Amino acid sequence: MTGQDYVEVQGLTVDFDGFKANEEVDVTFLQGRIHFLIGPNGAGKTTLVDALTGLVKGTGRARYGNLDLLSLKSHQISRAGVGRTFQTATVFEELSVLQNLDIAGGVHRKAWGMLRARKGIPDYVQEAMETVGLADLRDRPAGVLAHGQKQWLEIGMLLVQDAKVMFLDETVAGMSHEERDETGELLRRIAPSRTIVVIEHDMDFVRNHADFVTVLHAGKVLAEGSVADIQGNPRVQEVYLGRNIEEVSHE
Amino acid sequence: MSTPTDVESPFLPVAATPTDRRRLPRSSPRLSRDTVSLIGIGVFAVLMLLVAPAVLSDFRLNNLGKYACWAMVAVGIGLAWGRGGMLVLGQGVYFALGAYAMAMHLTLETAGPDAIPVFMILYDPLAPLPGFWEPFRSGAFTLLAVVGAPVLLAGTLGYAIFKRRVKGAYFAILSQALAVALAYLIGGTIKLTGGDTGLSDFKYFFGYDLSDPINKRMIYSITAGLLVLCLLVVWQLYRSRFGELLVATRDAEERVRFLGHDPANIKLVAYVTAAVMASIGGALFVPIAGIISPKEIGAAASIFLIAGAAFGGRATLFGPVLGALLLGYGRSSLSEQWENGWIYVLALMFILVTLLAPEGVASIPRRAAGLLGSLRRPTESRPPRNTAAKETKS
Ligand SMILES: Nc1ncnc2c1ncn2[C@@H]1O[C@H](COP(=O)(O)OP(=O)(O)OP(=O)(O)O)[C@@H](O)[C@H]1O
Numbered sequence: 001m002t003g004q005d006y007v008e009v010q011g012l013t014v015d016f017d018g019f020k021a022n023e024e025v026d027v028t029f030l031q032g033r034i035h036f037l038i039g040p041n042g043a044g045k046t047t048l049v050d051a052l053t054g055l056v057k058g059t060g061r062a063r064y065g066n067l068d069l070l071s072l073k074s075h076q077i078s079r080a081g082v083g084r085t086f087q088t089a090t091v092f093e094e095l096s097v098l099q100n101l102d103i104a105g106g107v108h109r110k111a112w113g114m115l116r117a118r119k120g121i122p123d124y125v126q127e128a129m130e131t132v133g134l135a136d137l138r139d140r141p142a143g144v145l146a147h148g149q150k151q152w153l154e155i156g157m158l159l160v161q162d163a164k165v166m167f168l169d170e171t172v173a174g175m176s177h178e179e180r181d182e183t184g185e186l187l188r189r190i191a192p193s194r195t196i197v198v199i200e201h202d203m204d205f206v207r208n209h210a211d212f213v214t215v216l217h218a219g220k221v222l223a224e225g226s227v228a229d230i231q232g233n234p235r236v237q238e239v240y241l242g243r244n245i246e247e248v249s250h251e
Numbered sequence: 252m253s254t255p256t257d258v259e260s261p262f263l264p265v266a267a268t269p270t271d272r273r274r275l276p277r278s279s280p281r282l283s284r285d286t287v288s289l290i291g292i293g294v295f296a297v298l299m300l301l302v303a304p305a306v307l308s309d310f311r312l313n314n315l316g317k318y319a320c321w322a323m324v325a326v327g328i329g330l331a332w333g334r335g336g337m338l339v340l341g342q343g344v345y346f347a348l349g350a351y352a353m354a355m356h357l358t359l360e361t362a363g364p365d366a367i368p369v370f371m372i373l374y375d376p377l378a379p380l381p382g383f384w385e386p387f388r389s390g391a392f393t394l395l396a397v398v399g400a401p402v403l404l405a406g407t408l409g410y411a412i413f414k415r416r417v418k419g420a421y422f423a424i425l426s427q428a429l430a431v432a433l434a435y436l437i438g439g440t441i442k443l444t445g446g447d448t449g450l451s452d453f454k455y456f457f458g459y460d461l462s463d464p465i466n467k468r469m470i471y472s473i474t475a476g477l478l479v480l481c482l483l484v485v486w487q488l489y490r491s492r493f494g495e496l497l498v499a500t501r502d503a504e505e506r507v508r509f510l511g512h513d514p515a516n517i518k519l520v521a522y523v524t525a526a527v528m529a530s531i532g533g534a535l536f537v538p539i540a541g542i543i544s545p546k547e548i549g550a551a552a553s554i555f556l557i558a559g560a561a562f563g564g565r566a567t568l569f570g571p572v573l574g575a576l577l578l579g580y581g582r583s584s585l586s587e588q589w590e591n592g593w594i595y596v597l598a599l600m601f602i603l604v605t606l607l608a609p610e611g612v613a614s615i616p617r618r619a620a621g622l623l624g625s626l627r628r629p630t631e632s633r634p635p636r637n638t639a640a641k642e643t644k645s
């Protein structure tokens with residue numbers, strides 16, 4: 001089921017005035033594979049995504065197609081089809097679900113078209129709305145949505161943008177069990193044609209939905225492989241100081 | 252089995268019947284709200300253009316014209332501040348651009364061809380007309396300047412400010428400082444601009460004698476018509492995708508940037524539009540009030556201009572215009588009996604509105620309706636598919 005698209009990160013280092021939040025990170029994200037990034041707080045997971053989406057400066061290489069993501073600006077990366085969500089959900093609270101999704105598809109519109117009202121609903125917006133299950137809440141202001149629904153809306157916005165690579169930063173944090181399961185199924189449905197990277201602390205969720213896991217620790221890749229590989233890995237256990245991986249992850 | 256188009260299970264909620272029924276037509280209810288607003292503008296136009304001239308005396312109608320000028324500024328403020336989140340505390344600057352352009356033209360027209368304005372003769376009978384006054388002999392140039400000057404100034408200023416990502420309080424202070432500086436500049440250059448005394452005693456308006464009430468009524472109608480036009484402009488902007496993007500930029504600028512848009516450009520459009528509205532308001536204020544002076548453009552005046560929008564409801568379509576008309580009326584009727592008293596009343600009202608209805612008076616009916624509605628059917632306002640999750644959570 002694995003496709004040909006991928007993001008290949010080599011020797012990525014992010015240096016905050018001497019403090020290396022990421023150091024010589026090598027990791028490859030493949031299309032069709034739900035790839036989890038785990039690691040204790042401050043391990044550098046968000047920083048890795050920040051570097052790959054132009055929010056912080058990183059050295060090394062991050063090849064996507066014939067682009068080097070590390071040399072592009074945020075809006076160029078976004079236009080190249082690499083999208084992300086943020087650790088705190090950021091939807092436009094006063095706009096409706098429909099308007100939120102519609103804005104995400106607005107980059108390629110002509111300036112004059114922007115001055116007109118929307119006529120009907122563009123097909124790709126309708127499709128994204130149904131995929132993330134918010135079609136019935138179309139006209140609801142995003143601000144009144146439940147936490148989980150806001151996260152789905154963000155994923156929907158990435159779908160409208162037609163992001164081929166999605167970085168999801170702690171998307172299921174704070175969700176109920178049902179919402180988590182629905183999110184897992186949603187990811188499974190959109191994964192085949194995309195490269196999906198999920199940052200997550202919840203080991204149950206990782207176990208249930210991960211195809212592949214990379215463990216970061218102190219800015220470096222500590223281990224990678226299947227969930228079973230990771231849990232049986234002595235280096236992982238050593239770094240987690242003998243404690244159960246789940247306890248540490250939940251901190 | 253799991254292609255992106257496989258959208259059926261399990262995300263389509265089965266239990267949410269109330270919303271299912273409403274889902275049939277694809278058009279959104281926003282459409283009808285737009286129509287209602289448009290009808291509202293129509294009613295407002297009839298009141299301003301037909302009813303008011305029929306029932307008001309020359310004097311009252313002229314006063315209403317003055318408030319309408321302030322209201323034009325307020326409509327722009329509603330756009331820039333209410334929808335765009337830019338706290339434009341110094342719209343007096345753009346009001347001044349239009350007002351002084353118009354005042355210079357009317358002063359020269361009153362003086363007559365080749366003559367220099369009376370106030371300049373008082374200082375130095377032999378002085379030539381300052382270079383920057385000369386083009387304002389032309390009515391066409393003046394009209395061009397009323398629109399062009401704010402576009403240029405707000406365009407360059409806004410570009411510099413928004414590209415540098417200056418926001419919030421810094422932006423507010425900057426814009427207010429500009430208004431104060433301009434008021435000082437004009438106040439201090441009495442030989443060039445009339446200084447603190449201002450420019451007044453205009454006899455003609457593009458060939459029309461200003462002492463004839465019919466002509467004043469005509470100017471009122473132009474003003475009221477332009478105010479309605481301003482409302483139509485923001486009505487269209489608010490319902491457009493640009494309007495949605497503007498609100499999105501106001502609420503989460505970084506997010507907008509990450510969707511591939513440049514927030515600076517979006518803000519710039521709103522800011523420049525607001526500046527042009529303020530300038531046109533200023534230009535018409537001059538023949539109506541018969542005087543323009545730094546008092547009308549400085550800090551206090553700029554706050555008065557924004558107060559109307561805040562009072563009425565900055566983010567609503569009708570709030571700023573109604574708020575400004577009301578404050579204008581309050582200001583002149585109070586200061587008729589109690590010099591400067593209106594400023595205390597204004598301050599008091601401001602406090603009350605901020606405390607009781609922070610989104611402005613126009614939001615009160617909507618809030619009340621929302622409150623009543625949620626009392627009557629408490630379940631309806633909750634996202635239907637959330638119920639299952641709620642039960643398990645707490
Ligand atoms: N802009 C910055 N300047 C300096 N240090 C930073 C900056 N951003 C992050 N850091 C530091 O880099 C380290 C990695 O942070 P990061 O946010 O990537 O961790 P994380 O793995 O996402 O953690 P969490 O699970 O808590 O979200 C932390 O020690 C953090 O304090």
Ligand SMILES: [Mg+2]
Pocket residue numbers: 045046047087
């Ligand atoms: Mg993080």
